[in-house]
Amino acid sequence: MSANLSGVRHTHGRDIVKPLSVAVLIAVMLPLVLLPLASIFIFGTSTGLASFWKSLTAPEAVFALKLSMVTSFWATGFNVVFGLFAAYVLAKYTFWGRNAVIVLISIPTAIPTAVAGFALLLLWGPYGLLGQYLSEDNQIMFTPYAIILANIFVTFPLAFGVIMPVLETMSRSLEEASATMGATRWQTFWHVTLPSLRGAIVGGALLTFARSVGEFGSTILVSGNLANRTQTAPLYIFAKFNEGQVEAANAIAIVLALFSFAIFSVLFFARDWLETD
Amino acid sequence: MIESRSNNDFAVSIRDITKRFGETTVLEDINFDVAEDEIVVLLGASGSGKTTILRIISGLEMPGAGQIILHGKDVTNIPARIRGTGVIFQSYALFPKMNVAQNIAFGLKLRRKPKADIKQTIDRLVELVHLEEHRTKYPSQLSGGQQQRVAIARALAYEPEVLLFDEPFGALDAQIRTKLRREIRTLLKEIKVPSIFITHDQEEALELGDRIAVLNAGRIEQIGTPFEVYTKPSTEYVATFLGAANLLDGNIRNGKFESREITLEIDDEYEFKDGQPVKLVLRPEDIFLRKPENLMQHYQKLTEGVIEELSFVGAFERVGVRLNMPDNAPIVVTRPKTETAAFPLQPGREVTVGVVRFRILPDLARTREHVQRAAS
Numbered sequence: 001m002s003a004n005l006s007g008v009r010h011t012h013g014r015d016i017v018k019p020l021s022v023a024v025l026i027a028v029m030l031p032l033v034l035l036p037l038a039s040i041f042i043f044g045t046s047t048g049l050a051s052f053w054k055s056l057t058a059p060e061a062v063f064a065l066k067l068s069m070v071t072s073f074w075a076t077g078f079n080v081v082f083g084l085f086a087a088y089v090l091a092k093y094t095f096w097g098r099n100a101v102i103v104l105i106s107i108p109t110a111i112p113t114a115v116a117g118f119a120l121l122l123l124w125g126p127y128g129l130l131g132q133y134l135s136e137d138n139q140i141m142f143t144p145y146a147i148i149l150a151n152i153f154v155t156f157p158l159a160f161g162v163i164m165p166v167l168e169t170m171s172r173s174l175e176e177a178s179a180t181m182g183a184t185r186w187q188t189f190w191h192v193t194l195p196s197l198r199g200a201i202v203g204g205a206l207l208t209f210a211r212s213v214g215e216f217g218s219t220i221l222v223s224g225n226l227a228n229r230t231q232t233a234p235l236y237i238f239a240k241f242n243e244g245q246v247e248a249a250n251a252i253a254i255v256l257a258l259f260s261f262a263i264f265s266v267l268f269f270a271r272d273w274l275e276t277d
Numbered sequence: 278m279i280e281s282r283s284n285n286d287f288a289v290s291i292r293d294i295t296k297r298f299g300e301t302t303v304l305e306d307i308n309f310d311v312a313e314d315e316i317v318v319l320l321g322a323s324g325s326g327k328t329t330i331l332r333i334i335s336g337l338e339m340p341g342a343g344q345i346i347l348h349g350k351d352v353t354n355i356p357a358r359i360r361g362t363g364v365i366f367q368s369y370a371l372f373p374k375m376n377v378a379q380n381i382a383f384g385l386k387l388r389r390k391p392k393a394d395i396k397q398t399i400d401r402l403v404e405l406v407h408l409e410e411h412r413t414k415y416p417s418q419l420s421g422g423q424q425q426r427v428a429i430a431r432a433l434a435y436e437p438e439v440l441l442f443d444e445p446f447g448a449l450d451a452q453i454r455t456k457l458r459r460e461i462r463t464l465l466k467e468i469k470v471p472s473i474f475i476t477h478d479q480e481e482a483l484e485l486g487d488r489i490a491v492l493n494a495g496r497i498e499q500i501g502t503p504f505e506v507y508t509k510p511s512t513e514y515v516a517t518f519l520g521a522a523n524l525l526d527g528n529i530r531n532g533k534f535e536s537r538e539i540t541l542e543i544d545d546e547y548e549f550k551d552g553q554p555v556k557l558v559l560r561p562e563d564i565f566l567r568k569p570e571n572l573m574q575h576y577q578k579l580t581e582g583v584i585e586e587l588s589f590v591g592a593f594e595r596v597g598v599r600l601n602m603p604d605n606a607p608i609v610v611t612r613p614k615t616e617t618a619a620f621p622l623q624p625g626r627e628v629t630v631g632v633v634r635f636r637i638l639p640d641l642a643r644t645r646e647h648v649q650r651a652a653s
Contacts, residue, residue, distance in 0.1 A: 182358050
């Protein structure tokens with residue numbers, strides 16, 4: 001798809017603005033984004049692939065990656081379902097306080113992740129507002145459930161933010177046609193609305209998952225960062241770096257970076273499919 | 278307007294429908310019926326309330342008052358999904374993730390029809406709407422006309438009580454529109470399903486409808502066959518909305534229409550009082566600029582006039598004529614090609630203006646003025 005917004009020629013001879021603009025773009029991105037990313041791969045493979053593989057397959061590393069994937073999966077599942085429900089309700093109904101609800105759903109984006117983790121501790125911690133009523137065996141904090149809760153909190157608005165605009169711009173005549181043909185609200189939602197949201201749901205899920213996998217600020221507070229118990233991949237990187245085991249940290253960093261590339265490549269290259277008809 | 282037959286004689290009966298949105302009355306005392314294999318067109322400008330009527334009949338809106346009766350059953354308070362109407366939306370509203378066959382099958386699947394029946398119905402309907410080669414295509418792969426046919430087939434699949442068309446040709450270009458509305462009318466006459474169309478296009482209304490209901494500001498001004506509403510408009514609005522019309526103020530004197538030098542004999546059907554202010558409605562095609570050779574019985578001379586402008590409009594010529602009367606805008610006359618060739622005109626030429634057909638309507642505004650003046 002061409003990004004040429006206007007074919008207007010502004011000069012008689014060679015136009016240097018275009019190559020200059022692109023060069024400035026790359027030059028700014030280089031030290032800020034491109035070089036840091038490249039460093040991970042350059043450093044990670046500098047001692048050879050065997051060393052890289054050994055770091056990657058260490059039991060603690062494998063556990064950390066698996067824990068990240070599992071907790072992110074559940075957080076994504078919840079947020080996509082709730083995001084879809086919230087988007088549907090807010091797109092379909094007007095009610096007093098509707099705008100406030102939309103703002104509340106979006107607030108976690110603005111809250112620092114450390115604050116989010118701290119808030120969860122204050123609520124669910126052993127001496128928290130609600131946590132104090134839980135028995136010792138049923139404590140949520142410093143367990144994988146705490147990680148899921150933290151991921152839910154920080155990624156709360158993401159799927160909703162992708163699905164809501166699609167629902168708002170969806171023609172209401174589709175639902176009306178379905179109703180006049182005999183469909184109940186559930187049948188209309190299942191057969192008509194949901195298929196049209198396919199792209200938005202997948203896009204929202206990928207975004208939520210990618211963000212969850214990389215979550216650090218809230219997770220380090222609520223998980224306790226216990227190796228082979230509550231240590232996710234980002235916490236593993238942090239712990240190994242602090243211990244001076246840079247190669248071990250680097251191996252997981254490469255995996256997370258590649259994972260993010262994969263997700264965002266899908267979001268970019270499949271965007272035509274992801275967009276609704 | 279309401280025939281003295283019971284509700285059971287009609288497929289659709291609309292009784293005393295009124296609808297308000299806040300302080301605004303969008304529909305007031307709407308009454309009409311649709312017979313079993315009849316096509317009724319609701320014709321009106323944007324904002325006249327025609328879409329609201331359609332939405333009320335289908336159950337997508339609730340009326341403030343009144344009744345909707347389908348085949349003798351009061352469905353006013355029945356939800357849209359069990360009312361059994363088939364709606365063809367202006368945007369067609371085809372489900373984008375279903376192909377043609379799946380769209381058509383949707384209503385039948387909701388009704389849990391056996392698979393064999395569904396397949397048979399799909400086969401019959403794609404043949405009926407001439408889309409056999411397109412049954413596996415998705416809406417985005419179809420033209421506007423094809424999408425519309427799928428929308429019709431989809432609505433017909435579950436045998437609706439009535440078909441409701443919401444400006445179905447609005448999104449199509451002029452040539453396709455003309456072709457399609459003839460095809461749709463033929464199809465509807467073939468399947469004999471009562472249908473209600475809404476449109477703002479008067480040509481469409483005249484071609485499609487067995488009867489036309491002209492709406493203005495939420496009220497039905499007149500309902501009748503295309504011939505009736507065109508040749509015998511009962512209000513100034515109907516006269517000017519449905520076709521072009523020249524209007525001349527005048528009064529009834531001694532059973533005749535008089536306006537300055539113009540005197541016209543009028544039919545016995547009119548029951549005006551002597552001195553009553555009226556309006557003369559003249560269709561451009563009923564005005565002649567020379568006395569026709571094959572004299573028509575009802576030809577009457579209007580007055581003399583001068584040609585002001587001429588324009589060629591394909592099938593006919595449009596002529597602007599200034600009548601020899603003070604305070605009158607030019608009237609518009611249309612002449613067929615045969616007349617144009619036999620009797621060419623130029624601007625500035627003096628002509629004798631005559632009419633073969635006209636309509637007289639009460640001039641309510643001037644009547645009110647006279648009454649107020651008389652009272653004061």
